[in-house]
Amino acid sequence: MQDKRQEEIQQATPQTMELTNSALLKYTMFSFVFAAFTLLIIILPAEYDIDPTGIGHELGLTVFHHGKDESAAQLLTQEASKKSKEDTETIEVLVPAGRGVEYKFIMAQYQKLEYEWITDGSALYFDLHGEPEGDTTGYFESYAIATLSEMKGSFTAPFAGSQGWYWKNTTDAPITVQLIVKGEYTTHGLK
Amino acid sequence: MSNFSPRYGLISLIALIAIWLPIAAFAHGVDESTRAFLQQNTGVQIIPFLYIGAKHMVTGYDHLLFLVGVLFFLYRSRDVLLYVSMFTLGHSITLLFGVISDIEVNAYLIDAIIGLSVVYKGFDNLGGFNRLFGKSPNAKLAVLIFGLFHGFGLATKLQEFQIPDDGLIANLIAFNVGVELGQFTALAFILLMINFWRTHSSFTRFAKNTNCLLMSAGFMLVGLQLTGYFIN
Numbered sequence: 001m002q003d004k005r006q007e008e009i010q011q012a013t014p015q016t017m018e019l020t021n022s023a024l025l026k027y028t029m030f031s032f033v034f035a036a037f038t039l040l041i042i043i044l045p046a047e048y049d050i051d052p053t054g055i056g057h058e059l060g061l062t063v064f065h066h067g068k069d070e071s072a073a074q075l076l077t078q079e080a081s082k083k084s085k086e087d088t089e090t091i092e093v094l095v096p097a098g099r100g101v102e103y104k105f106i107m108a109q110y111q112k113l114e115y116e117w118i119t120d121g122s123a124l125y126f127d128l129h130g131e132p133e134g135d136t137t138g139y140f141e142s143y144a145i146a147t148l149s150e151m152k153g154s155f156t157a158p159f160a161g162s163q164g165w166y167w168k169n170t171t172d173a174p175i176t177v178q179l180i181v182k183g184e185y186t187t188h189g190l191k
Numbered sequence: 192m193s194n195f196s197p198r199y200g201l202i203s204l205i206a207l208i209a210i211w212l213p214i215a216a217f218a219h220g221v222d223e224s225t226r227a228f229l230q231q232n233t234g235v236q237i238i239p240f241l242y243i244g245a246k247h248m249v250t251g252y253d254h255l256l257f258l259v260g261v262l263f264f265l266y267r268s269r270d271v272l273l274y275v276s277m278f279t280l281g282h283s284i285t286l287l288f289g290v291i292s293d294i295e296v297n298a299y300l301i302d303a304i305i306g307l308s309v310v311y312k313g314f315d316n317l318g319g320f321n322r323l324f325g326k327s328p329n330a331k332l333a334v335l336i337f338g339l340f341h342g343f344g345l346a347t348k349l350q351e352f353q354i355p356d357d358g359l360i361a362n363l364i365a366f367n368v369g370v371e372l373g374q375f376t377a378l379a380f381i382l383l384m385i386n387f388w389r390t391h392s393s394f395t396r397f398a399k400n401t402n403c404l405l406m407s408a409g410f411m412l413v414g415l416q417l418t419g420y421f422i423n
Contacts, residue, residue: 017316017317017318017398017399017402018318018321019317019318019319019322019399021322023399024317024318024319024322027317027399027402027403027406028314028317028319028406030403030407031313031403031404031406031407031410032407032410034404034407035407035408035409035410035411035414036410036414038407038411039411039414039415039418043411043414043415044414044415044418047415047418047419048418048419048422050418050422097355098355
């Protein structure tokens with residue numbers, strides 16, 4: 001009984017469909033137009049902030065992008081001044097074997113940072129540098145480059161942007177850096 | 192079975208769409224915790240790589256759309272197995288070859304081609320190639336070629352993480368096997384639903400609309416990825 005039913009299904013369902021030329025054209029056109037329409041008013045505004053019709057903005061789909069810019073700008077302008085100069089923070093950064101990591105602080109122009117860092121063993125190659133805010137050319141300014149297992153000092157940000165260290169571990173074992181900072185900055189983290 | 196209301200067919204279509212929606216959030220990328228793992232891992236890690244491979248497949252909606260297209264008119268288990276093997280062969284070759292020989296292809300272009308494969312399958316199911324050229328392209332060959340592209344896409348994404356050389360081959364093979372496991376899982380669910388739907392009259396009635404939407408989704412993927420390619 002079951003087999004017979006299976007056979008009926010197989011006969012009833014062909015490998016492809018048979019459409020007339022005009023029906024095929026109709027379905028193809030519809031699928032293309034529907035895709036273009038959805039892309040223009042929903043997907044592109046939400047994914048890339050490309051909104052030629054303005055409908056995406058009206059629907060509130062471009063918030064993903066605007067939120068990002070505004071919060072970053074607010075962090076730089078407002079919270080920078082609020083941050084207490086007396087707070088000390090201790091941060092542990094793991095540098096995997098044979099890899100480099102970058103740890104950055106977001107700072108406004110002329111803000112100051114005192115720092116002290118020490119590894120749990122081997123020396124690390126490092127580059128203490130700053131990248132201007134909003135720069136897309138890859139420009140950066142180095143303040144110190146050396147291979148050391150500890151260092152203490154301070155710097156004043158010459159421009160608003162992200163300031164911090166690139167550490168490179170050339171050994172075959174992971175190295176932990178203990179970083180103690182005191183100064184004016186908004187956020188910090190691995191980059 | 193034949194006494195079932197055709198409404199059940201529609202319900203299963205809705206269920207089919209409903210499972211894609213939450214999945215869409217993951218897209219085809221790699222999430223944060225996986226990224227951290229890939230960058231920090233050392234040595235042979237079979238189980239984690241198996242898992243990442245399987246997860247990549249189960250949550251990759253572009254790939255799932257293609258599977259729906261391929262399985263739409265396939266009901267014999269022999270055919271299903273054959274098609275899956277062709278795909279596996281394709282992506283295993285390019286994944287291993289791509290990572291080992293450091294070949295990177297732009298991920299947006301690869302994803303656009305994957306989108307195009309969804310368009311192709313939707314159009315093929317509508318009988319478009321039969322109508323235009325009098326015959327349909329060899330579906331097995333198409334699946335193999337799609338597999339080759341998909342493997343390059345995976346290779347490119349894995350290389351972005353500069354996975355350590357230590358245990359690389361074993362990890363890659365684990366990843367590849369994971370992709371297979373994920374594929375079988377996705378396949379089982381899709382096949383179950385399509386075969387259930389096939390027993391209802393609504394399957395035939397909605398076949399054109401479903402494949403039309405499938406094709407449309409493929410166009411959307413192409414548009415999304417090509418835009419990404421041009422603005423980045």
